[in-house]
Ligand code: KG4
């Protein structure tokens with residue numbers, strides 16, 4: 390089944406065509422980073438308007454690149470949530486109109502399930518079961534994954550998500566938006582021995598996270614040592630987040646007895662995190678799987694992919710379209 394996927398939950402418009410047999414045929418992403426940069430964060434109304442401008446030209450471009458000939462795709466998947474309501478509506482309405490016009494089925498899919506299964510797009514995909522670490526701008530979650538749709542939450546963040554902590558700390562340090570890549574770049578030049586930030590909630594059992602306190606550490610250190618210490622602060626901050634994720638991932642793998650760890654979501658693009666988790670996997674004897682860098686952050690490929698899995702299993706949405714700006718992943722229906 391050839392599925393057109395549309396992602397518009399936040400600040401990237403992503404479109405892709407995925408074929409259940411042949412794999413990914415084409416994909417493209419338009420990032421709104423430059424649009425939101427002057428405001429230091431995503432402005433929802435600007436995001437929606439830009440999705441409206443971009444989605445159809447991007448869809449045309451991707452359909453051309455996928456060389457489907459005269460035949461339309463066989464189904465459409467779009468991100469129904471979680472995300473910004475106005476932004477989600479653009480993808481949902483576009484998918485609804487195209488599906489109606491082409492007379493093909495469509496399905497709203499879960500953004501985080503898209504991230505979660507993105508490592509399956511790689512040449513050496515992990516087998517089930519695995520532990521998934523989802524680390525994005527809105528989520529930090531450890532999930533036990535036994536099969537598609539069989540997700541058990543092991544632990545999540547009580548406050549800021551890991552990506553959110555990167556973004557907020559970047560703002561404090563006067564770095565641009567998005568903060569993750571900016572902190573990572575600055576941290577690479579920082580002295581790892583100068584400051585030690587705590588690794589929140591690693592000193593007690595459990596798989597919950599709390600990242601909001603790290604901001605306070607960054608503020609206090611900055612106040613004491615001044616902006617010249619920026620790179621060293623960025624380094625200490627990154628080490629604290631990565632170190633915390635390392636401890637919790639190792640714990641989650643041990644608790645489940647699974648032998649595979651899958652990491653997905655924007656923070657999964659962090660090179661230090663990738664190195665440290667591969668290292669711990671080697672030490673403890675489990676394999677670690679990341680999507681390629683461009684599929685860590687938001688994209689249409691992961692939506693077309695998860696849509697193809699669910700649509701091929703017979704799931705579809707009848708009339709109208711649904712968006713769910715808040716949508717807990719454990720409310721997802723399992724595959725029939
Ligand atoms: O998955 P994503 O593209 O969007 C959401 O669904 O949230 O994740 C975006 C988040 C942002 O918070 C961004 O700062 C973070 O991922 N991020 C990174 C890196 N690249 C993106 N964080 C740390 N290091 C990176 N290299």
Ligand code: ZN
Nearest residue numbers: 504525686687
């Ligand atoms: Zn995302």
